[in-house]
Amino acid sequence: MPSAENTKRKKIKATSHFKRIMAEHFLEADSAVKDDSQKVAWCTSVGPAELLTAFGFKLYFPENHAAMLGSTRKSNDYIPIANAAGYSPDICSYLTSDVGAYLKNQTPLTKAYEIESIPKPDVLAYNTNQCRDVQEWLSYFSREFNVPILGVNAPKAVDVLEEHHIRDVEEQLKSMVKPLERISGNKFEPEALNEAVRLSKEGTTLWREVLETAAHVPSPLTFFDGTIHMGPIVVMRGLQKAVDYYKELKTEMEDRIKNGIAAVEGERFRLYWDGMPIWGKLRPLSEQFASLKTCIVASTYCNSWIFDSFDPNEPFYSMAKAYTEIFINRSERIKEQYIADMVKKFKIDGIIFHDSKTCPNNSNARYGMPARLRENMGIPTLIISGDLNDLRCYSEEQAKTNIEAFIEQLEESKGE
Numbered sequence: 001m002p003s004a005e006n007t008k009r010k011k012i013k014a015t016s017h018f019k020r021i022m023a024e025h026f027l028e029a030d031s032a033v034k035d036d037s038q039k040v041a042w043c044t045s046v047g048p049a050e051l052l053t054a055f056g057f058k059l060y061f062p063e064n065h066a067a068m069l070g071s072t073r074k075s076n077d078y079i080p081i082a083n084a085a086g087y088s089p090d091i092c093s094y095l096t097s098d099v100g101a102y103l104k105n106q107t108p109l110t111k112a113y114e115i116e117s118i119p120k121p122d123v124l125a126y127n128t129n130q131c132r133d134v135q136e137w138l139s140y141f142s143r144e145f146n147v148p149i150l151g152v153n154a155p156k157a158v159d160v161l162e163e164h165h166i167r168d169v170e171e172q173l174k175s176m177v178k179p180l181e182r183i184s185g186n187k188f189e190p191e192a193l194n195e196a197v198r199l200s201k202e203g204t205t206l207w208r209e210v211l212e213t214a215a216h217v218p219s220p221l222t223f224f225d226g227t228i229h230m231g232p233i234v235v236m237r238g239l240q241k242a243v244d245y246y247k248e249l250k251t252e253m254e255d256r257i258k259n260g261i262a263a264v265e266g267e268r269f270r271l272y273w274d275g276m277p278i279w280g281k282l283r284p285l286s287e288q289f290a291s292l293k294t295c296i297v298a299s300t301y302c303n304s305w306i307f308d309s310f311d312p313n314e315p316f317y318s319m320a321k322a323y324t325e326i327f328i329n330r331s332e333r334i335k336e337q338y339i340a341d342m343v344k345k346f347k348i349d350g351i352i353f354h355d356s357k358t359c360p361n362n363s364n365a366r367y368g369m370p371a372r373l374r375e376n377m378g379i380p381t382l383i384i385s386g387d388l389n390d391l392r393c394y395s396e397e398q399a400k401t402n403i404e405a406f407i408e409q410l411e412e413s414k415g416e
Helices: 015-034 048-055 063-072 075-084 092-105 108-113 132-143 162-175 176-185 190-215 223-229 231-235 239-259 278-290 315-324 332-345 369-377 394-413
Strands: 038-045 059-061 123-127 151-152 269-274 294-300 350-356 381-388
Touching: 015 038, 015 108, 015 223, 015 231, 015 239, 038 048, 048 059, 048 123, 048 176, 048 190, 048 315, 059 132, 063 075, 063 092, 063 108, 063 132, 063 231, 063 278, 075 092, 075 381, 075 394, 092 132, 123 132, 123 176, 132 151, 151 162, 162 269, 162 315, 190 231, 190 239, 190 294, 223 231, 223 278, 223 294, 231 239, 269 332, 278 294, 332 369, 350 369, 369 381, 381 394
Parallel strands: 038 059, 038 123, 123 151, 269 294, 269 350, 350 381
Antiparallel strands: none
């Protein structure tokens, strides 16, 4: 194995555009709290953002805030505070990080944007297509702020997506209209929802096309780039800003391919990452893989915001379908086939499964999937134990050693 090099991820030029619109997103929500004519809605990340946007709400996503807590490595200051308030250390560390930060009256938005506190919501909206935790999370803040909470309770572990699944969620989405009219003070305008879904469709299509540039050898971007640049498709779905941003990012990735620019210089191995990022360790992981001339070219996580089923001509039905068919909400059989297809599409040499301690719904190493993929596809797999935010669950030295051994295994299989 070649000696490790202190190799860093190549900078993406569009990052300045990214930083500007993300700042605008948070500052607009902060301003809305101070403006009686503007309402703020909190929304789960894979939730009914388009419907809220159609009513004119400024949106805030607590999962995005929790990821900021993780990436700034502040979560472990806050998780024990939420634990002391009665929230188990075994539940989602996004939730416990966020609740703990609230109880301590601190936020990374202060350092990043000089925003004093998270924006007070006028309504909270969730979709349990991810997990029950998001409902409990927003319910906590509904009680704290004494504001209404609305939500969708999605069918779980869907194998074959059937019409009754979609119609059930569609009716739940439609039932949110009347309460949102009362809370927003605005009458529901079908044209506004059509436009929000149209822009979401365009934005998510562009995001997919950005991610698919990584199918090129060598790849122009990495999973670690994706965890950053997915921001607009999470918090700005239904807005022109996201569309404009991903047009620029796609062009940059296509230029990299045209000019032979690799995200990882001398790319030798191509990996797939399944599960949540380890937010507080993205930089050292990125640098380790780059030093091993290994590029993580695709992931389950970054693809979570690709919604090909959006259709502005059938907004409620297509939102119901798109939000119910997501990977995290599917059966083991569907998930396994999805990953197998990604392995072929992106020319993957091996798969890393992150078994995130407090995020069982986004951990796919617990029911034999890695072993089945090894047996059925002959694809090497590695399981890393850790967590999305709680770094007490992660051994950096052990992970580093296991990754090095995994790359040695790939070298041996390729005869290098």
